[in-house]
Amino acid sequence: MTNPRAESNERDESELIHDWNAENPAGFGRIQLNDETLRDGLQSPSALDPDLDTKLELVGLMEELGIDTANVGLPGAGARARDHITRLAVAMRDMRISPNVACRTMLADIEPAAEIQQEVGAPLEVCAFIGSSPIRFYTENWELDRMVQLSAEAVSFAVKEDMPVMFVTEDTTRAHPDTLRALYGAAIDAGARRLCVCDTCGHVTPTGVRRLIAFVKGIAEEKGVDVGIDWHGHRDRGLGLINALVAIEAGASRIHGTALGVGERAGNTEMDLLLVNLALTGWIDRDLTSLGAYVSKAAEAIGVPFPENYPVFGQDAFETATGVHAAAVVKAFRKGDSWLADRVYSGVPAGMFGLEQKILVGPMSGKSNVSWVLERNGVDPTDEAVQRVLEVAKGSSRNLTDEEVVAAAAT
Numbered sequence: 001m002t003n004p005r006a007e008s009n010e011r012d013e014s015e016l017i018h019d020w021n022a023e024n025p026a027g028f029g030r031i032q033l034n035d036e037t038l039r040d041g042l043q044s045p046s047a048l049d050p051d052l053d054t055k056l057e058l059v060g061l062m063e064e065l066g067i068d069t070a071n072v073g074l075p076g077a078g079a080r081a082r083d084h085i086t087r088l089a090v091a092m093r094d095m096r097i098s099p100n101v102a103c104r105t106m107l108a109d110i111e112p113a114a115e116i117q118q119e120v121g122a123p124l125e126v127c128a129f130i131g132s133s134p135i136r137f138y139t140e141n142w143e144l145d146r147m148v149q150l151s152a153e154a155v156s157f158a159v160k161e162d163m164p165v166m167f168v169t170e171d172t173t174r175a176h177p178d179t180l181r182a183l184y185g186a187a188i189d190a191g192a193r194r195l196c197v198c199d200t201c202g203h204v205t206p207t208g209v210r211r212l213i214a215f216v217k218g219i220a221e222e223k224g225v226d227v228g229i230d231w232h233g234h235r236d237r238g239l240g241l242i243n244a245l246v247a248i249e250a251g252a253s254r255i256h257g258t259a260l261g262v263g264e265r266a267g268n269t270e271m272d273l274l275l276v277n278l279a280l281t282g283w284i285d286r287d288l289t290s291l292g293a294y295v296s297k298a299a300e301a302i303g304v305p306f307p308e309n310y311p312v313f314g315q316d317a318f319e320t321a322t323g324v325h326a327a328a329v330v331k332a333f334r335k336g337d338s339w340l341a342d343r344v345y346s347g348v349p350a351g352m353f354g355l356e357q358k359i360l361v362g363p364m365s366g367k368s369n370v371s372w373v374l375e376r377n378g379v380d381p382t383d384e385a386v387q388r389v390l391e392v393a394k395g396s397s398r399n400l401t402d403e404e405v406v407a408a409a410a411t
Contacts, residue, residue: 017343021281031283032068032254034230035271037298038088039071039102041258044267050301052084056091058259058301061294063097065275066286068254071127072099075116076109082116089120100125100166105147105154114161126158127196129168132175132183144182152186159191166194166230173197173204173212184219194228195220197252199243202236202266206246213250232256233269240269245277259298260306276312276348289354311348318350319358321399323366326359330368333357361389362399373405385409 037058042049050058055072062070072088073081089099101116103109105128117124130151131140137147151167158165167187169180184195197216204212213229220227231247233240233256244255257271272295278284295313299305308315320326325345332341341357342349350356359372370389371381379385392408393400400408 013339016340028248028251029253031248031278032228033066033271033274034100034254034256035062035067035070035258036232036256036268037062037070037258037262037271037302039073040232040256040264040268041262041298041302043264044262044302044304045264046304047262048301048303052087054297054301055084055088058294058297059088059092059095059097061290061297063095064290065288065294066284067097067271069098069100069125071102071256074102074109075112076103076106082112086116086119089116089122089124093120093122098123098125100127102127102129102168103154104128105130105150107154107157110154110158110161110163114158114163117161117163123162123164125164125166127166127168128154128158128187128192129170129196129198130183131171132169132179133171134176134179135174136171137179144179148182148186151183152190155187155190155192164194165192166196166228167192168196168198168230168232170198171200172216173199173208174201177215180216181219184216185223188220188223188225188227192227194230194254196230196232196256197247199231199233199240202234202240204233204243205237205239206242209243209246210250213247213252217251228253230254230256234263234266235261235268235270236266238266240267241273241277244269244274245281248283259295259302260304260310262298262302262304272313273311276353279352280348288352291353292355312353312355317348318346318355319360320345321360321362321369322364323369326372327366327368329357330359330372333372360399361393361405363394363396365390365393370405370409373402374409377402377406379406379409381409 038055059070073085075082085101092099101113103113103126110126113126130147155165169183195216216229229252231252233243257269257274259271261267261270272291275288279288292313328344329341332344342351359369361369361373367386370386374381389405389408
């Protein structure tokens with residue numbers, strides 16, 4: 001491959017793409033990320049619960065990607081879960097990424113978490129959750145006063161155990177304002193450091209996200225305290241990713257996601273695509289070339305393969321066999337400029353994630369496709385060879401493999 005920036009002095013890159021997005025990376029503080037792959041992700045009906053070594057590999061990849069925290073399980077789920085949580089927390093003592101665990105607002109869940117923290121000798125954040133929507137209250141026959149009491153007791157216990165606490169209201173996006181004010185207010189008074197806003201059922205729209213984050217920020221301001229606000233979203237309506245980005249703009253300082261969006265029902269915000277978009281908007285600046293390894297390891301470990309047209313990391317993401325599109329990419333490559341080739345027909349630069357554009361030959365291909373593929377495989381693209389390949393490709397119902405292209409050129 002020729003020098004990817006050989007012509008960088010011959011044109012102004014900023015003049016080649018007019019960006020209507022007009023992102024403003026200076027509009028808020030540092031964005032934190034919480035990876036839920038090993039907790040909420042494993043609640044997917046299709047997911048496998050990986051062995052400990054695989055979980056350790058995944059946590060290592062999360063750290064490499066600059067992810068701040070990871071939920072490593074539910075201590076109340078049983079002995080295997082507690083053993084994995086303990087050993088993951090021990091490993092994370094020497095890592096930049098820190099662990100947290102999900103607990104119901106019940107002492108029976110928080111006590112084993114406190115024991116794990118004491119054994120590990122390092123902070124273990126408690127994510128204490130409780131339902132908050134009227135539909136849930138009606139179904140469970142809950143009374144608000146009792147739920148407020150449970151919340152206060154659970155948070156107070158964790159704080160006394162010197163555990164950092166994030167207080168989580170399930171189904172926040174369908175909860176009544178008075179309920180949220182009572183629950184969050186009690187948690188703040190009891191010492192919670194963070195408040196988590198949850199779109200548990202994937203219900204909310206971007207407009208709702210803005211209104212809800214502003215409302216929760218207002219509760220903290222009324223209390224006169226500085227607490228962090230988390231956003232935890234699901235994608236039942238396909239809005240997980242956009243809602244996460246809107247939550248950041250609205251004031252959430254930590255965003256939750258899972259590898260490939262794996263999770264209960266239709267899943268969660270896709271951590272990998274969140275990282276992609278944060279990088280492309282300029283809201284984070286870090287090396288994401290290991291992001292492909294992260295999603296591949298997660299897919300293998302959890303047993304949930306991603307579709308071929310999955311953005312960025314699917315097999316089709318940077319491949320094209322269409323004649324006009326391929327011709328433009330080939331022309332960019334022939335200029336010796338992979339920056340150009342990465343962007344002329346792609347909104348995501350493949351090289352940013354350790355990947356590259358690939359030209360294929362198929363029924364909609366032209367001469368540029370064939371010549372490029374033949375050259376890449378060491379075959380002289382004579383007019384006759386190119387024509388022979390096109391005749392085979394035009395009669396095919398699918399794209400050809402490189403081996404088939406070479407064979408067609410030789411017949």
